[in-house]
Amino acid sequence: MISIKELSKVFYTKDQNVRAVDKLDLDIEKGEIYGVIGYSGAGKSTFIRLLNRLEEPSDGSVTIDNENVTQLNKSKLRVARQEIGMIFQHFNLLWSRTVYDNISFPLEIAGVKKEERKKRVNELIDLVGLSGRGESYPSQLSGGQKQRVGIARALANNPKVLLCDEATSALDPETTDSILDLLVDINRKLGLTIVLITHEMHVIRKICHRVAVMEEGRIVESGNVLDVFLYPKQKVTRRFVDQVMGDPDREHSLGLINETYKSGEIVKLHFIGESTNQALISELSRAFTIDVNILHGKITQTQKGAYGTLFVQFVGDKEEIDRAITYIQTTSVQVEVNPDE
Ligand SMILES: Nc1ncnc2c1ncn2[C@@H]1O[C@H](COP(=O)(O)OP(=O)(O)OP(=O)(O)O)[C@@H](O)[C@H]1O
Numbered sequence: 001m002i003s004i005k006e007l008s009k010v011f012y013t014k015d016q017n018v019r020a021v022d023k024l025d026l027d028i029e030k031g032e033i034y035g036v037i038g039y040s041g042a043g044k045s046t047f048i049r050l051l052n053r054l055e056e057p058s059d060g061s062v063t064i065d066n067e068n069v070t071q072l073n074k075s076k077l078r079v080a081r082q083e084i085g086m087i088f089q090h091f092n093l094l095w096s097r098t099v100y101d102n103i104s105f106p107l108e109i110a111g112v113k114k115e116e117r118k119k120r121v122n123e124l125i126d127l128v129g130l131s132g133r134g135e136s137y138p139s140q141l142s143g144g145q146k147q148r149v150g151i152a153r154a155l156a157n158n159p160k161v162l163l164c165d166e167a168t169s170a171l172d173p174e175t176t177d178s179i180l181d182l183l184v185d186i187n188r189k190l191g192l193t194i195v196l197i198t199h200e201m202h203v204i205r206k207i208c209h210r211v212a213v214m215e216e217g218r219i220v221e222s223g224n225v226l227d228v229f230l231y232p233k234q235k236v237t238r239r240f241v242d243q244v245m246g247d248p249d250r251e252h253s254l255g256l257i258n259e260t261y262k263s264g265e266i267v268k269l270h271f272i273g274e275s276t277n278q279a280l281i282s283e284l285s286r287a288f289t290i291d292v293n294i295l296h297g298k299i300t301q302t303q304k305g306a307y308g309t310l311f312v313q314f315v316g317d318k319e320e321i322d323r324a325i326t327y328i329q330t331t332s333v334q335v336e337v338n339p340d341e
Contacts, residue, residue, distance in 0.1 A: 001161065001193045002028040002051070007060035009046050009217075020046040022217035023060065028210075033187050033194040033303070035204040035225075037240055038214035044197035047214065048165050051195065052084045053077060065160050082110055085154030089166040091146045093138040099125070099149050100134035106156045124152040127189075128182060144175035151182065155190075162186075164196035168203060180207045184303075201243040205229070205302050213237045226273050226304040244300060245308070257295050257311060264315035266295070267325065270334035273305035280333055281312070288324040290316035311339070 009021040020043045028034045038044050049055035051062055053069060061070045064084065072080055093102050103124050107117045125134055128148040138146055147167060154162055164183070168176040184207050187194055198204065204211045204225060212222035213236055221234045229245070232238045257266060269280070285292050292312050299308035314321045328335040 001030040001065055002026075002195065003061075003063040004028075004051075005061045005063075007047075007050060007062060008058045009043075009050055009055060010058045019217050021050060021057075024217070024219060026212060026219060026222070028193060028195060030193055031187070031191045032209045033183070033196070033207050035208035035211045036195070036197045036214055036219075037199065037201065037204055037211060038197075039199060039236070042214040043217040044199075044214055045165060046217075048163050048195065048197045051161075051163055052081055052086060054086075082106070082157040083160045084163060085157070085159035085161070086163040086165065087147065087150040087154050087167045089169045091138070091143075091150045091170075093146060093149055093153075095138050097137075098134065099130060099136050099138070099141070102138070102149050103152045103156055106153060110157055120156065121152075124155060127155070127186070128152045142175070143171050144178055147171065147179050148182065151179075151186070155186070155192075160193060162192055162194045164194065166198060167196065169198070169200070176203070177206070183207055201240040204240075205244050205300060207303060209303050213240065224304055225302050226307060229302065230272060230307060245298065257313075261293070261295070261313045264291075264313050265321050265325075265337055266339065267312050267314055268336040268339040269297075269310045269312060269328070270308075270336070271299060271310070272307050272332065272334065280328070280331065281310075284314075284324050284327070287327070288316070288320050290314050290320050290324055 004024060004026040007021055007024045008019065011018040011020055024047065036044055036047060046055055050057050057070055061068055063069065067080060069080055094105065097105065100121055103121045104117050107120060112120065125131060128151050130145060130148050130152070133141070133145065138149065141149070168179050171179060180203060183194060186192055196203065208225050210223065211225050211228050212219045213234060214220070215236050221228065221237045228237060229241055232241045281292050281294070284290065292314060295311045295313055297308065297310035299306055299310065314324060325335060325337060
């Protein structure tokens with residue numbers, strides 16, 4: 001759906017030239033939710049604004065659905081932008097217009113007739129969960145509701161792509177989750193391709209299929225979200241993964257576990273992209289005459305399945321414990337006996 005080749009943006013300022021995006025290559029598939037994560041100053045905002053030319057590239061190309069956006073003249077770009085919706089951190093709503101009129105605005109610009117507009121706006125209000133709020137003004141809405149208006153407005157002209165510029169950064173965690181759920185819902189219902197930028201790994205974990213990590217204008221690592229979580233290669237990526245999976249108590253807990261639980265075996269179970277073996281613990285205690293104590297762990301969910309680690313204690317006959325461990329080895333759950341880390 002989106003093909004980005006050697007995309008660069010240099011800002012020329014009085015004191016220095018800033019290479020905000022540096023020869024960036026990226027391909028984004030139709031229907032996927034693609035996240036770009038990076039710390040402040042990495043070039044994320046510049047990158048996403050280059051995709052619809054809110055920022056003019058210095059070099060390289062952006063092709064969206066086989067149309068080279070970088071080569072379009074002003075009037076063709078205006079038409080192409082109807083197919084590229086965008087939402088913003090601070091919503092960018094028209095404050096003197098109602099919810100209804102905000103959503104209607106891009107349709108007016110596109111020359112859609114009044115009756116058709118009315119039908120479409122009402123559909124969109126329902127889609128984003130704002131039924132009954134059409135006549136409210138943005139100042140009368142919560143942050144989450146404002147972003148819902150932003151999303152409805154961005155979807156008005158049935159775009160092929162939705163760009164999200166730190167769309168949840170101004171929202172509290174609960175509201176963030178409800179907006180992320182809405183984006184997943186829209187992605188599934190409409191098959192819409194979504195590109196988002198964020199500095200929060202939670203956003204990537206919760207809704208993205210693939211992720212790219214950006215540093216100094218370049219992509220330093222990319223892949224399926226689950227793979228990047230499991231095998232982060234770059235230091236910057238590990239820091240982001242720790243945002244979600246960091247477990248400062250872990251060493252302390254393990255020391256305590258080894259001291260406290262002298263009987264049986266301590267076993268580390270590593271779940272990767274799990275869905276089929278989530279009932280493993282109950283299965284083990286049914287199939288083998290052992291007791292299973294859950295000691296410590298963290299399992300998290302991504303769009304591509306769950307993963308995480310669980311420390312458990314098996315208590316029972318040595319033979320029976322060995323049989324249980326042999327059984328786990330036949331499943332997709334990785335197992336380690338008496339782990340020291
Ligand atoms: N209009 C501009 N003129 C000059 N330099 C700019 C301009 N816009 C961005 N930059 C510089 O480009 C680099 C990348 O900025 P950008 O805003 O894209 O990063 P970011 O990853 O989105 O960070 P943040 O999340 O803090 O916005 C920074 O060094 C920034 O100072």
